[in-house]
Amino acid sequence: xxxxxxxxxxxxxxxxxxxxxxxxxxxxxxxxxxxxxxxxxxxxxxxxxxxxxxxxxxxxxxxxxxxxxxxxxxxxxxxxxxxxxx
Numbered sequence: 001x002x003x004x005x006x007x008x009x010x011x012x013x014x015x016x017x018x019x020x021x022x023x024x025x026x027x028x029x030x031x032x033x034x035x036x037x038x039x040x041x042x043x044x045x046x047x048x049x050x051x052x053x054x055x056x057x058x059x060x061x062x063x064x065x066x067x068x069x070x071x072x073x074x075x076x077x078x079x080x081x082x083x084x085x086x
Contacts, residue, residue, distance in 0.1 A: 001055065001059060001065060001068065001069065002055075002056065002059050002060075004055070004058045004067075005051070005052045005054075005055030005072060006052065007052075007058065008048050008049075008052035008055070009048070009049060009051075009052025009053060009056065010052070011048055012045055012046075012047075012048030012049035012050075012051075012052055013047065013049060014043045015044075015045045016045050016049065019033050019041075019045060026042065039083070039084065041059060042083050043079075043080045043083045043084065046080065046082070046083040047076040047077075047079050047080050048076075048078040049079065050075040050076050050079035051072045051073070051075060051076040051079075052072075053075065054071045054072045054073075054074065054075025054076065055068055055069070055071065055072030055075075056070070058071035058072065
């Protein structure tokens, strides 16, 4: 499972970096990811990063596998909620 958490974290971080670069480089609303993907896109990126970080933290913290999976999903759910409130 650690590889799944790592892949989710890397994909989320790459998406976040690409999102920031696209926002900075876009000159029109059509190229702005905020206009194309909006809140759903932000929630997906946040959930990927939180799932990876929560799972890796729990897995390397010595938690049992089932607890690490639960922690990863709780972290992803918290990120989805938090991104919706900001």
